[in-house]
Amino acid sequence: MPPVGGVSRAVSTAAPIYPPAQGHFISLTPTLRLGESCNSRGWRWHSCWRKQKQGSPLQRNVLLLLVAFLMICGLLFYVNTADHWKALNDRSSEKQKLRADVSGLKPAHPPVLPVPQTAGAAQGSPETPPQTPRKHFRRGPPSLPYEGMTDSKQGGAEEQREGLHGATRERASGTVWGEAIQVPSAMTPHMCKLLTEMNEGNAPQSGCHLWGGLPGGFDGCDVPCSLKPSAADRTQRDSLLDSLAPITCPSAHRPWMVQFQISPAEQETGTEALVSQSPLNKRQKAVVDAFLHAWKGYRKYAWGHDELRPVSRSFVEWFGLGLTLVDALDTMWILGLTKEFEEARKWVSQKLQFQKDVDVNLFESTIRILGGLLSTYHLTGDSLFLEKAKDFGNRLLPAFRTPSKIPFSDVNIGTGSAHPPRWTSDSTVAEVTSIQLEFRELSRLTGEMHFQDVVQEVTRRVHWLFGKMDGLVPMFINTHSGHFTHLGVYTLGARADSYYEYLLKQWIQGGKKEPQLLEDYVEAIEGVKRHLLRHSEPSKLTFIGELAHGRFSAKMDHLVCFLPGTLALGAHHGLPAEHMDLAKTLMETCYQMNRQMQTGLSPEIAHFNVVAQDGHQDVEVKPADRHNLLRPETVESLFYLHRCTGDSKYQDWGWEILQSFNTYTRVPTGGYSSINNVQDPKRPEPGDKMESFFLGETLKYLYLLFSDDTNLLSLDTYVFNTEAHPLPIWTST
Secondary structure (H helix, E strand, C coil): CCCCCCCCHHHHCCCCCCCCCCCCCCCCCCCCCCCCCCCCHHHHHHCCCCCHHHCCHHHHHHHHHHHHHHHHHHHHHHHHHHHHHHHHHHHHHHHHHCCCCCCCCCCCCCCCCCCCCCCCCECCCCCCCCCCCCCCCCCCCCCCCCCCCCCCCCCCHHHHHHHHHHCEEECCCCCCCEEEEEECCCCCHHHHHHHHHHCCCCCCCCCCCCCCCCCCCCCCCCCCCCCCCCCCCHHHHHHHHHHHCCCCCCCCCCCEEEEEECCHHHHHCCCCEEECCECCCHHHHHHHHHHHHHHHHHHHHCCCCCEEECCCCEEECCCCCCHHHHHCHHHHHHHCCHHHHHHHHHHHHHHCCCCCCCEEEHHHHHHHHHHHHHHHHHHHCCHHHHHHHHHHHHHHHHHHCCCCCCCCCEEECCCCCEECCCCCCEEEHHHHHCCHHHHHHHHHHHCCCHHHHHHHHHHHHHHCCCCCECCECCCEEECCCCCEECCCEECCCCCCHHHHHHHHHHHHHCCCCCHHHHHHHHHHHHHHHHHCEEECCCCCCEEECEEECCEEECEEEHHHHHHHHHHHHHHHCCCCHHHHHHHHHHHHHHHHHHHCCCCCCCCCEEEECCCCCCCCCCEECCHHHCCECCCCHHHHHHHHHHHHHCCCHHHHHHHHHHHHHHHHCECCCCCECCECCCCCCCCCCECCCECHHHHHHHHHHHHHHHCCCCCCCCCCCEEECCCCCEEECCCCC
């Protein structure tokens, strides 16, 4: 090693001795003596460096500055590199935990979703309304809250995780379950911060003090709260569980619940999650049994086709898009039928193709197929369903290419051509005004506003149209002129019913920020009371009739039985109490439309006696109207009335109807059939068709009706489309 001055050791012995050089430079040229190695004793003795006193002060300072500079650069490089790799690892870990998102199809404002549940188990945590956006997870069906939570402080974290309220380990192929624990009232700021980070900053329900209460003192037991961390490290999560397990809230308060979401990556590697095994009640089990029986027939005789003919053990095609299967997807998920759901999902993934030369009805395909796909996406977080929904939504758009912007009733999803029905140039008012929930939600999820724009334009034009009477609308609208036709005819039955339903539900869906929708709805209800409301004899049942050019008809479609539920929903969201009073009286009428039939099932159309006559009851049925199509409207309203009042009589009425379905419409080989005569219990005359809405609506509403948990698809979190597909209520972001 050369000396600091730059002169070799061999030369320095013969050279004259000069004062140390004062040149401002440093030479590091290496030189070894002949036969001397770096490990030799001589080398170690003289060292690789000249002694410090042999260099000038400036040289020493420059060398020290150089060393310090290199150390600082190295430190900065290390920090930069570490952060970069940490970010890459975090992203990689996140990708493993989530299903691969379809490019361009990430939710624009995804909502917080309910907690999972299996068919044989009631589990979970109290639901909260959706708050801030979060990433989707594939999860089990919605769960029931834990009841009877113990305040005992005994037992460790493992007992808490494995023994809470009878929880047991359960595997469900392709399904991600969750695990729940109690959170202490005396939560420390550190715990709160950790939970916040694990939950990606998502705030819980309004009024929940998990975040806001910390500065002034923490009270974690004021209200129930549900957290669903989306990217929690399992080790970190278990550590947190260990710290929380022994502590519970005071018995005077409901305990906090934290739902730890197990990622798909963990599920695929064999991680087993916990689900509560509180059993379903007898009535819910009966619904599950009915669904499985119906599904058995469809799977065996109509798999992949639109609808089952259970008696002839065949099928019928309408659109050729597996209508029953798609319509029933979210029902299977809610009922916890994971095996059936996974098989259906595989069919959707591999067989459901929309590039085909076929006409579909805009309204029916929107509420059943588009609504079913969107709902299933929200419940599962599986982007397959959003991908299919976007594809299908785009293929429906040509229906709106009319001079008036009022859509045609039919569209070919393969060629893009659209047209009115063969028998008229008009569309029905209900059909063009009952597709808004689905198209608006598709825009919200994809960020592509043209879906919402086309339906909002329809809503705007109908709002200003001439021909209404106190908020009531005619049944038909011309696609060329954009005006109502067949003026003077008003009904809440077929061709007009869901117009009124979607006024209220759009207002709810949009976070109650569109007052014009609410004003139109309230005006229409006043119009109903003024023009269509009557009372029957002899029992004084309140019913909704029809008006044609000033002439009243005491005719009420079974379809009108949606109205009690809609009125109750409006009252739940703050509309006048008299709306709930009217809902209750109309609910009694719809129940009697079933009860006064010998089979216990309502006819398609009922006529009411308005003049007292000996030997006549309130409800009369004409021969052409005595069929039953397994429709959901009565049980739909029973669900809403029970949710809003808590009165168990509505559950009892629903139970009677389910038993009648099982007695008169159940086909032994699989499936349920419409019947042609509700007045003849000995010969109900099967109609040999199981409509898709029997699985998509009727059985779903019965299952929800029989649940005593108001947070199972909460009315404060979801709004159901007219085919019973739950879509999230939008919140401010």
